[in-house]
Amino acid sequence: MAHLLRGKQAGLQRDFSAGLHPQLFAIDEIARFGINSQIGCLAYDPVQSLLAVGTNDTQFGAGQVYVFGQGRVSVTLPLPRKASVKAIHFVVDKLIVVDSKNEISVFSLETTRILASYSPPGSVTALATDPCLDFALIGLQNGEIVAYDLDRQCPAPLKLPNFWKQQHPKARPTSVVTLALHPRDIGSLLIGYTEGAAIYSFKTDKPVKFFRYALQPGAPGGDSDPTASKIPRYPRLTQALWHPTGTFVLTGHEDSSLVIWDAKDGQKILARTIQSTNVDVPGDASKSLGSAPGTFALKCPLFRIAWCCKENPDDTGILIAGGTPTTALEKGLTFIELGQTPVYATSSWPILTQHFEKPKSQHTLRTPPNAEVVDFCLIPRRSAHYAGSQDPIAIIALLASGETVTLSFPSGHSITPTNQLHVSLSYVHPFVSHVSLAYVERTRWLGMVENRSKGPPILKGGAETRHSMMRFANRNIIQAAHADGTVRIWDVGHGDEIENQKMLQVDVARAIGRASDVDVTRMSMAGATGELAIGLRTGEVVIFRWGQNKDHGKDLRHVEAKSFGLDTIIDRAEPSIKEGLVPLTMFQGQGQVTTLTMSDVGFVVAGFQHGGLVVIDLRGPAVIYEAGLDDLTEQPARGSFRKSNSQSQHQAEWPTCVEFGVMSLEGDDYSSILMFVGTNLGRLATFKILPEAHGGYSVKYAGSSTVEGQIITIAPLDAQLGDPVEATQSSVAGLREGLKIDGVILVVTTSGARIFRPSAAKGAHKRWDNVFCDSAAVVRYQAAGCALLGLFGDGSAKTFSIPALKQIASTNVSHILDVRRFAEAVVTPTGDMIGWTGPSELALLNVWGTGSDLTRSLDKLLNVEALTPPRPTISNVQWMTGTLHVTPADMDALIGGPNRPPSKQMMELRRAEEEQQRAMKRAATTETPSPEKDQE
Numbered sequence: 031m032a033h034l035l036r037g038k039q040a041g042l043q044r045d046f047s048a049g050l051h052p053q054l055f056a057i058d059e060i061a062r063f064g065i066n067s068q069i070g071c072l073a074y075d076p077v078q079s080l081l082a083v084g085t086n087d088t089q090f091g092a093g094q095v096y097v098f099g100q101g102r103v104s105v106t107l108p109l110p111r112k113a114s115v116k117a118i119h120f121v122v123d124k125l126i127v128v129d130s131k132n133e134i135s136v137f138s139l140e141t142t143r144i145l146a147s148y149s150p151p152g153s154v155t156a157l158a159t160d161p162c163l164d165f166a167l168i169g170l171q172n173g174e175i176v177a178y179d180l181d182r183q184c185p186a187p188l189k190l191p192n193f194w195k196q197q198h199p200k201a202r203p204t205s206v207v208t209l210a211l212h213p214r215d216i217g218s219l220l221i222g223y224t225e226g227a228a229i230y231s232f233k234t235d236k237p238v239k240f241f242r243y244a245l246q247p248g249a250p251g252g253d254s255d256p257t258a259s260k261i262p263r264y265p266r267l268t269q270a271l272w273h274p275t276g277t278f279v280l281t282g283h284e285d286s287s288l289v290i291w292d293a294k295d296g297q298k299i300l301a302r303t304i305q306s307t308n309v310d311v312p313g314d315a316s317k318s319l320g321s322a323p324g325t326f327a328l329k330c331p332l333f334r335i336a337w338c339c340k341e342n343p344d345d346t347g348i349l350i351a352g353g354t355p356t357t358a359l360e361k362g363l364t365f366i367e368l369g370q371t372p373v374y375a376t377s378s379w380p381i382l383t384q385h386f387e388k389p390k391s392q393h394t395l396r397t398p399p400n401a402e403v404v405d406f407c408l409i410p411r412r413s414a415h416y417a418g419s420q421d422p423i424a425i426i427a428l429l430a431s432g433e434t435v436t437l438s439f440p441s442g443h444s445i446t447p448t449n450q451l452h453v454s455l456s457y458v459h460p461f462v463s464h465v466s467l468a469y470v471e472r473t474r475w476l477g478m479v480e481n482r483s484k485g486p487p488i489l490k491g492g493a494e495t496r497h498s499m500m501r502f503a504n505r506n507i508i509q510a511a512h513a514d515g516t517v518r519i520w521d522v523g524h525g526d527e528i529e530n531q532k533m534l535q536v537d538v539a540r541a542i543g544r545a546s547d548v549d550v551t552r553m554s555m556a557g558a559t560g561e562l563a564i565g566l567r568t569g570e571v572v573i574f575r576w577g578q579n580k581d582h583g584k585d586l587r588h589v590e591a592k593s594f595g596l597d598t599i600i601d602r603a604e605p606s607i608k609e610g611l612v613p614l615t616m617f618q619g620q621g622q623v624t625t626l627t628m629s630d631v632g633f634v635v636a637g638f639q640h641g642g643l644v645v646i647d648l649r650g651p652a653v654i655y656e657a658g659l660d661d662l663t664e665q666p667a668r669g670s671f672r673k674s675n676s677q678s679q680h681q682a683e684w685p686t687c688v689e690f691g692v693m694s695l696e697g698d699d700y701s702s703i704l705m706f707v708g709t710n711l712g713r714l715a716t717f718k719i720l721p722e723a724h725g726g727y728s729v730k731y732a733g734s735s736t737v738e739g740q741i742i743t744i745a746p747l748d749a750q751l752g753d754p755v756e757a758t759q760s761s762v763a764g765l766r767e768g769l770k771i772d773g774v775i776l777v778v779t780t781s782g783a784r785i786f787r788p789s790a791a792k793g794a795h796k797r798w799d800n801v802f803c804d805s806a807a808v809v810r811y812q813a814a815g816c817a818l819l820g821l822f823g824d825g826s827a828k829t830f831s832i833p834a835l836k837q838i839a840s841t842n843v844s845h846i847l848d849v850r851r852f853a854e855a856v857v858t859p860t861g862d863m864i865g866w867t868g869p870s871e872l873a874l875l876n877v878w879g880t881g882s883d884l885t886r887s888l889d890k891l892l893n894v895e896a897l898t899p900p901r902p903t904i905s906n907v908q909w910m911t912g913t914l915h916v917t918p919a920d921m922d923a924l925i926g927g928p929n930r931p932p933s934k935q936m937m938e939l940r941r942a943e944e945e946q947q948r949a950m951k952r953a954a955t956t957e958t959p960s961p962e963k964d965q966e
Contacts, residue, residue, distance in 0.1 A: 042774065042785075046752030047831035047838065049814030055829055055839035058879025059846060060525035060862075064457035064871035066091030068432040072407035075120035077161070077414050077896050078139065079491035081407075081426070082125060083455070084115025090868035095127055095137070097891055098452040099492025101531050105142045105887045110135060119159040119166070120414070123892055124180055126166055128154050134166065136180055139892040146183035150176055158209035160216065161414045162901045162918040165925045169206025173223060177925050187927040190230065193237045194223040201225055208270045213343070213416050214902045215276060217916030217924075222270030227281055229293065232924045233914050239296040241281060243267070243289050248312030252286035252303045252329065252353075268332055274339035274346055274416045277374050282332040286353040290386050299379075300386045303329075304353045304364050307387045327355040333404045338419040338439075343902070344371040347389075347440065351403040351427070363395040363403055363427065365440055395425070395442030398460070398514065402430040408439070409488055415902055424488060432870075433460040438485065446516070448535040449480075450488050453520055456510070456533070457870045464511040465872065467522075467856040467864060468555035469504045472529075475521065478560055478576060480534050480610035483583075491896070495888040497527040502860055506874075509555060509562070515539030515548030517564060519555070519611075522874055524862060534611055538564055541572050541602050541613040543588060552626035552636075558759055561648065562611055563634050565623025571636045572599070573628075573648070574611040579603045594652030615651045617644060627688040631762045633719065633727075635705060637685025643707060645719075645729050655717075655729035659683050662715055662731060683711045690757035691746030692765065693773030695732060696787050701770045703757050704788065705729070708741025714777055716789035733789035738797075739779030742853075745808045745818075749774050749787075752816050752832060754808065754859070776818065776832065778806040783818065785833050796835035798822070804852035808832070809861040811878050819861065819877060821852045827863065827877065846873055 067085040070093070074081050080099050087093040093114040095107040109115070113129035120126075124145070125137040132154045136146045156169030164181040165188075173192030178185055194204045208222035217232040226242035243265055245251045250259045269282030278299070279291040287309055290299045301310035333352040339345060347367040354364065369390035372381050397403055409424040422439045429435065434455065436445040447459045506522040519534040539548045552565035562574040585605045591598040596615040603612040621639035628634050634646040645655035660683075687708040694701045695716070703719040715734040722728050746755045749772040755761065761769065774793070776785045780802045786793025806820035809829075817838060818830040825844025830837055847855065847865040855865030863875040904915055922930070932940070 042749055042833045044750070044752065045815075045831065045834065046747075047815045047817045047834075050811060050817055050829070050831070050838055052839040054811060054814070055841065055877055056879050056881040057827065057841055057843060057846075058525075058876045058882050059884040060874045060876055061523070062454075062867065062871060062873050062884060063522065064454050064462075064868075065096065066868055066871045067093065069428055069434065069458060070115050071118055071405065072426055072428060072434075073118035073120055074407050074409055074418065074426075075414065075491075076410040076412055076418070077122075077898050078120070078891065078893060079489055079896075080120070080139075080891060081451070081455075081489055082118045082120065084118050084127065086114040087112055087130070091871070093129060095125070096454065097125065097139075097142075097492075098455065098489060099889070099891060100487070100490050101494055102452065102528065103489075103492030103494050103889045103891070104452055104454060105889055105891055107137050107142065107144070109133075110144065110147050116154075117157050119157060120161075121159045121163075121166075121180060122161055122898055126157070126159055126180070128157055134168065134178060136183065140894075142887070142889075142891060148178050148185065150178075156206045156209045156222070158211055158219070160211050160901070160918075161898045162216065163211075163921055163925075165921070167209050167211075167219070169209050169221070171205045173204045173206055175206060175209070175221070179926060179930070182926075182931050184931070186925050186930075188925045192223075193221065193228050193230065194225055194240075197228070197237070197240055198225070207267055210271055210417065212276045213272050213274055214904050215916065216901065216918060216921055217914070218276070220270055220272055220279060222267050222281070224266050225264065226267055227270040227279065227291075229279075232921065233916060239293065241279060241289075241291050241296060241298075243281060243283055243287065243298075243301070243310075245310055246312060249310050250306075250313065251301075251309050252283065258285075269335045271335060271337050271417065273337055273371070274343040274420065275371065277371070280335065280337060280348070282335050282353075284331065286329045286332055288332075288335075288348070288350075288353075292382075294374075300383050302387065304350060304366075304392075327357040329353060329355055330402065334406055336406075336408060336417070336419050338408065338422060339416060341421050342370075343416060343420065345369060346371060349406070349408075349425075349439075351406055360394055360396060361399065361401055361403075362397040362442070363406065363425065363437070365393055365395060365442070367391045367393075367440065393442070395437050395440075397427060397429065397435050397437075401433070401435070403427045404430050412899075414898060423486065431461075433458050435459065436488075445485065446535060448482075448518055448533045450484065452489070453518075453533060456512075456518055457872075460513040461870055462510045463513055464550050464553065465854065465856070465864075465866075466509045466553040466555070467858065468507045468509065468557055469858060470507040470555065470557045470560065472503050472505055474558060474560050475505045475507060476530050478534060478610075479530065479532050481608040482535075482604075482610065483606040483608070491891065491893060493890040493893075495890070497523075497525070499527055502526075504557065506858060506862060506864070507555060508864070508872075509553045511538075511550035511553060511564070515545070515550075517550065517553065517562075519562070522864065524860065525874070525876070536562065536564075536574050536611050536613075537604050538566070538572060540604060541574075541599055542566070542570050542616065543599075543602065552623045554626045554628040554634075556628045556630050558630035559632075560611075561628055563626055563628040563636070565626040565636055567622045569619040569621055569623065569638060571617040571619060571623060571626065571634070571644070571646075573614045573616070573634060573646070573651070575614045575648075576610070577612050578609045579605075579607050579612050581605070582608045594650050595656070596646070596651055596653060614648075615646075617646060617653065619644060621684075625685045625688050627690065629690045629757050630759055631690070631703070631757050633690065633703075633705075633757075635688045635690075635707070637688065637707065639684050641682070641684050643685055645705070645717075647727055649726070652726075654727055659685070659709060659713075659715075662734060681711060683709050683713065686710050687741045687744055689744040689746060691755050691773065691775070692757050692761040692769075693746060693755050693771045693788070695789055699770075700768075701765060703762060703765075704732075704746070706744045706746070706775060706788070708744055708777065710740045712737045712739055712741060712779060714741060714744070714775075714789075735786070735789065737777055737779055737782070737784050737795075739781035741777060741779050742803065743776075743778035743806045745776040745778075747774050747776060747785075747808065747832070748772070774833075776808060778803060778818065778820065780804070783830070783835055785835070794833055794835065796830070805855045805857055807857035807859065809857065809859055809877065811861060819857050819863075821847075821855055821857070821863070821865070823849065823852065825849045829877070843875065846875065 152170035175190040177188040212218035265283035405428040549567040625637040782797040
């Protein structure tokens, strides 16, 4: 019966939740943003302009493949069974995926569904595909190679034995490490085994060349340990790839050696490392000094090598991930620019050797400090040939942490993913450290389109499906703070059509003037003005305002300028931005920012861990109030909800929640702008913000009350209608005309909720049953009324009526959201919940749904008009010297055999012809006149 008395205790006569019943409360999963698990591999298709991302199977999520296109185009492809994604290949209209269970899955880019699944007879260690072939060549752990027919969706008859074992019967068991088709002669296959490499000719059905890297005693090789050079050794192979013209072969080895071979006669041209050359010649060991004198540093393995070329395939360079000393201060990718390749037919051996020994240039494409690149994906301008390495414009590098970084090529300048990559990829570019949400007016958000200098778009493929029309006038605008001090802002939507899909970006590190120790703890955006406030762990509060950058293109030196307790930082705007959110001012507080609220009427309030509280009026801007919670010495009123004790008085207290409202305090005959401040000890302090004669505003302390538990939500409500009475521009303007609002506030703490009239009157209270509330807000469902929605530590989402605080409904959401991060979840006034499902993925839920799960994306990926260009072929000189020209049609016969079944397209065409013939026969039978009719 307690809930029947709470309305009277709070002084409210109406039930604001009268129209709500449990049947309305059902969770719909609307969308997910981010990456569900650690990224394992990347692939890019320059023809369709799509990017595929494969994830590992971890405790946070199962392995799956994301395919991203332009804008918000995104399709998720789940694997047939629980596994990690090892490799991804685009092949025209198909996507080939190899998982950790050694299963090969073939997905259709047209239907975005799986077409076939194949388990080869062994562990898959390598995969080779080509846009002009209908086959996938699969390297196995036992050294054999099998083929799979992608078009007929069945194994092909081709099976190649372990050629290395045949050549070296006494060698250790070898596995296939890499497979690569000749960039011009499709009839030649480069096979990388653990002991060496071989070139197999489909024309002659036998290997024609073998490559084995041998080091004699005294030869340093790529080992950093000088004692290793005293014995003969054969470093194991980890990479094998063609020169873009197929003239040379490059092999990478586990000792970090890079060996260039003549593909025609199999002779070694040069063995080198990133730092040294001729490492196969006996002599001094390659120098890789350690951190202390007389020590050496271990080298990182060669994670990935790509032999790149410009539009002219003879103008090349080698891009390397790994192979550098672990003690190197500069981390990143190494690019060895070789320049124009000498003409093989007319060049002497010393000229070829010098070409690789003394490259045109060598530099490092820097990545963030202590970030090791373990894989990368090149972004070619247009061609899918030359192993995807012709004329690349950018690189997406995968770091050991699972994060990504995008760099321009070959300069290595950092490329922001803002409006270049899908918003989900921004969650690992780098990781997101904090998320906040603003409820921004639609017209305001439509006008917030950033004008920033940027390069050509990376993703241009796909087409987004049409969604339902706009459901709400205000937009869910998320602010995501990243580990590098960048904050990105974009529209999450309500599962409806998003009119402004663009992303905004602010550089907090640049705004505060330092590149390190930039840890964002709080963010707040004004829904009416779009102004943004950001609080840091080190105490800075940075404010951004929409405007034009008058110093666009100029990297100015900051000039110190302080005014009214604030630092002016307008000159720290990013040079690349013309119009957008530019830094305005900064306040330096004491201790971590624990709460931050940007109002719609020009006031910013920030609370600090040391108990400080500051109010900034952006009309100056100026600090109009600064005090500590200890300065509020007024004793709790007689109507206090909890008696103070000596223990609580000695505990550290800091602000945890702030809200602005427009209403009348008890005993006042007028309404004013009120600021409510909640603390970790349950104190609720009320302040009046009053106009002054000179045109400014002052802040006056009006009293406080005490509740039980840490305050997490403060909701000012109209005592007559139940509507929110937040400080909006219209309500503040109405104060001049004598607007008076009879209001109450609903205060939610971790242990209960209380509704009362400010500032110190006793009201109605409800205690949570053996569970803590982590996040809560007042939500409204159409015209049926409003209710209190909270996320609780038992994994449930519960709604309570207002003002009775009686539970309406409860449902479990722990199977979707991470309960450990409920405190970081956000509940919106429309009933949307945005919470973390894992370290780098958010889910958007709505409580006023039908209980439906996340629906499958209907975005289109395949552009049938985007045609793959013809494959490069052998040169006239090669043809005249006797090289046989093998076409893709010849390869179909060589790999598929003479008894290859007809393709699905041919079978469908044949069925259509047969059906047409049967229809013609039926029509002819029907039209044939009977003998009786002829006699008549």
